[in-house]
């Protein structure tokens with residue numbers, strides 16, 4: 376999704392902005408641009424497509440200056456072209472603005488401004504904001520911005536520069552992430568820490584309805600919307616630039632797949648001490664758990680699949696029913712959550728608009744909330760009662776991998792903690808589960824050894840029009856995750872079916888050579904799913920099986936078998952997903968796709 380960056384300081388802004396934008400590339404974008412305050416006017420360059428185009432245009436220009444803003448745009452209002460690319464300027468070209476978010480009342484505001492004689496060049500909601508600031512401008516950009524943003528409905532993080540206040544950069548936000556970097560030579564602002572970390576580790580996280588005035592003289596002030604100055608904590612972050620490098624791998628996705636064993640081990644080390652669960656005040660007490668009337672899990676995409684696995688685990692270990700819903704569906708449907716419910720949100724980025732919206736909805740009801748999140752200090756972590764971090768380091772590839780397996784590890788710990796506190800398992804049983812969890816990293820490593828099998832499968836399926844994934848119970852969830860991974864990276868149509876549901880319609884799709892990937896890791900459904908394989912092969916399906924079992928029916932019906940290490944059934948989703956991730960990765964490569972940045976997708980989905 377869109378990313379914004381800004382700089383105000385002693386150095387030349389151009390390259391700092393371009394480097395900052397490169398760090399935001401992975402979020403997904405289709406055009407980019409920068410504006411810099413020059414000697415006598417604001418200089419703006421925009422380009423459609425990859426950032427190289429912007430860099431080339433910048434290299435040909437002689438633009439320099441100490442204050443500037445930059446943007447990568449993921450088109451929402453209007454196609455990806457130069458007119459719609461940010462920054463947007465007022466008609467007098469004296470104010471320039473970059474925006475991340477969506478303004479819901481932009482059409483009303485636009486009509487109002489047109490009636491005042493304003494003209495518009497783009498189809499964006501963003502141009503309305505800059506013209507509105509112009510409308511309120513009486514010589515002070517801070518005041519004009521404040522008056523304008525008070526009229527906006529929706530989400531925004533804005534960076535604003537003005538030729539009439541040439542020593543200032545204004546940053547303001549509501550419902551979109553924005554943070555400030557306090558550098559030795561000045562200030563930075565950005566949608567995320569990755570573009571700041573090279574310059575400073577001193578970070579201020581801006582909250583909603585706050586506005587910052589960053590000055591070239593090295594001073595800064597942050598106000599609320601009543602213009603009362605507020606003190607903000609400067610956090611010292613220990614993120615280093617290495618954690619966002621490819622570290623010798625060709626792509627982030629592959630690096631992140633390979634990081635999983637270490638990431639899971641690291642998480643387990645943080646969550647357990649001497650085989651005991653160690654959540655300190657990160658989780659709820661026995662009394663609180665006993666009082667939960669319902670348990671809900673809400674998330675999107677891969678995080679939702681982690682939630683579905685957790686549903687099985689919590690139900691099995693505690694006997695309590697769990698309801699799992701996709702955030703965008705939950706938000707607009709009838710709600711049965713009550714104030715004694717526990718609602719668990721899961722998100723890599725902590726910025727997913729749909730999930731954040733669900734948190735708002737659930738908080739209105741008064742339910743208890745907790746979030747499993749990777750990005751530290753992200754918006755979600757500030758909205759819920761309790762937070763469990765994944766601690767897997769920055770996940771850059773759009774396709775989520777290590778966030779998923781560390782989300783699972785966290786959620787297994789939650790399930791075990793609840794079961795123990797509710798007296799559903801003994802400390803001895805808990806230790807058996809924890810011992811097994813500690814074997815998972817090594818068992819994941821085993822799936823990372825021989826990559827040829829994944830490359831071969833990728834080669835066999837790369838020209839297919841459709842590929843199907845099947846499984847039952849937890850394996851169906853793993854099938855859904857495998858299918859999503861393959862779809863988003865390969866652009867091949869994929870779909871996951873519950874094995875038992877095939878006969879109720881989807882079997883009609885099977886014909887000679889149809890490729891089907893099946894997950895079989897659950898003892899209680901193994902024979903049933905194996906029989907479904909017979910039915911599939913009878914109709915000509917070409918089966919690849921990802922399994923923990925050495926089963927005769929599975930062997931007879933599968934063209935290729937990917938054996939994963941044996942584990943307790945409940946933990947198998949952490950292992951069965953690794954081959955699926957690698958098949959998706961190599962299929963994307965075989966098709967010549969941009970594996971880390973699949974088309975039309977964004978890493979942090981900050982709009983609904």
Ligand code: M6R
Nearest residue numbers: 676677678722723724727774775
């Ligand atoms: O940041 P989040 O975990 O909240 O993001 C949710 C989904 O957008 C994300 O998992 C998406 O489905 C990934 N591209 C899947 O690989």
